[in-house]
Amino acid sequence: MAPSGNSCNTVPDMVISVELYQVMLKIRLAEQRIIQIYSSDKIQSPVHLSIGQEAVSAGICQALRRTDRIYGTYRGHGIFIAKGGDLKKMFAELYGKDTGCARGRGGSMHLVAPEVGLMGCSAIVASTIPVATGDALASQMQGRPRVVVSFFGDGGVDEGVFFESVNFAALKGLPIIFVCENNVYAIHSHVSDRHKQTELYRYGESLGISGQRHDGNDVFTVYHTMVQAIESVRNGGPPLLLEYMTYRWQEHVGPGVDYHEAYRDPREVSQALQNDPLKRAKSTLKDVFRIPEEMFEAWEQSIRQEIEEAVEFAEMSPFPGLDRLYADLYEERE
């Protein structure tokens, strides 16, 4: 069975709670739409889906300011949407179009939206952890109130740069929060097959920072714990390592599921599917705020409309001109 983190049973006010749910729904529906489109080969880019893990992206980004910065991984649709990236630019990027967020140069694995603080996503595991740390160093050197969040998976802590970055951030007291989004598998390898110490949040302790493990399928817990973490770090507190426990529903890469494959425990899968972060949040919204079913349907309709507009935008957008092949390798000095 997959271990779970603690829930804190704290629900924010209705406006924020509804927004959290809507962001999760947007990620879920956008990715379901990607799955539908994928067989058409219009998206010729490897997709690493976040379905089932929406609460982590939504809860964390909702707690951040627009000017706060985040760095992510090739599994980046969730944070792109949650941080406020333009959905049209995301779909256009998946289609390799010139109107994409990276002008068709990055694709699904390299989403970026500097205008809302998503500074980049890398396809090399853990490689943006030190980059995020450096951005936090810049923030500290310049005396900015900006906080940086570094997103990585449980596979990210296998890499040396994770430890190097946490050590340096601890040493300098940098305004950064390391977020380990533990979805149990690095490709097809269980965390317990790669680590003796599977409580990954504890890796910070020996380097001098504290860590916490929380339920990453409860968006309200994610949001609440992040609000506290951000407040502490923004006010000069030490960096933190937060581990959010979730589960990867889809195959590592691609539009399908692989529940039947030997690397998965069938009980684990059924437990995870029951632990759907969207169902849980919806149930809370109904219980706590008495939100009627029609409201959920209206939100869904509105989000589906937005997604269709984004897909249409991507379809109608031009591919980059061939002159773009050589563009942007180096920046001309002013």
Next chain:
Amino acid sequence: MRILKYGEAIREALVHAMEADPSVFVMGIGVDDHKAVFGSTKELVKRFGKERVFDTPISEAGMTGVAIGAALGGMKPVHIHIRTDFLYLAMDQLLNLAAKWRSMFGGQMSLPIVVRAVIGRSWGQGAQHSQSLQSLFMHVPGIKVVMPTTPFDAQGLLLSAIFDPNPVLMIEHRLLYDIPGEVPETCTEVPFGHTVVRREGRDLTIVANSYMVVESLKAAEFLEEYGIDVEIVDPVSLVPMDKETILNSVRKTGKALIVDTSWISCGVSAEIAALIAENAFHGLKQPIKRMGMQSVTCPVSKPLENAFYPNAKKIASEVFAMMGRDLPNVEAPVLSSNFKGPF
């Protein structure tokens, strides 16, 4: 013009840049200690404080990522490695991230980072303190590579590197640190993309870089005594490279010997040989020749180390052979180095 040593010229460029721009900072192993990276960061910490000049954990990969992130955050980091060999630890960050960040994300971000790294040679530096890795970085698009030979180049190219909005790797050479040279009265940038003609000549072109220029100049003096007039061209800026100056020289002399500080296979000498073959083939009177480190691991033992590297004597000998002449039976040139180690 004034006379400075290589390390002093670098130090002046750092001071100048840090005074001109508060976003410039210096980091790396030992940058704030009493050795001060062969004097090139001497007393910077006293002048600019430990926030802007700091020692780092021995985490080459992580700290390279930190430099990248700091640049994205609006700073201009200069990350220093006392040996080029240590760059292997930072390859992912340098080549998968720094070199690609701008173009991979559609050209919307600047990445003004400078990485300085020093090649070691002599006094038993051995296998892992002697490597010369320019060709690895030239192979991957997205990072500029310069190899200053003189204090003038070192000062001017470092200034250009710091204020360039792209990642720049500056590869220095330990044996150049003790050689004085002219620098302008005030710190002046030297633009990238130029090849320097170190010596004009009509008989044969030597394309040499970094410390190999010093060895080649010594060889040229000897050759001159025997009526052989070599031209020496130095591509101090490898990426972007001024190819025309090299090609024009080869077209003039019809003979090309390429002497690189590194190994021959797939190296700078291979690239320049291909450049000449593709663009000046009909100007060549005879096959191109190349010299570099022997294709083995650098040994410590002095006689083996001497055999491992090209030097003025070997260069002169090769030139005589290329000119179809026998090496005269006299004392061949030996470059006297003041370097006594240990590092």
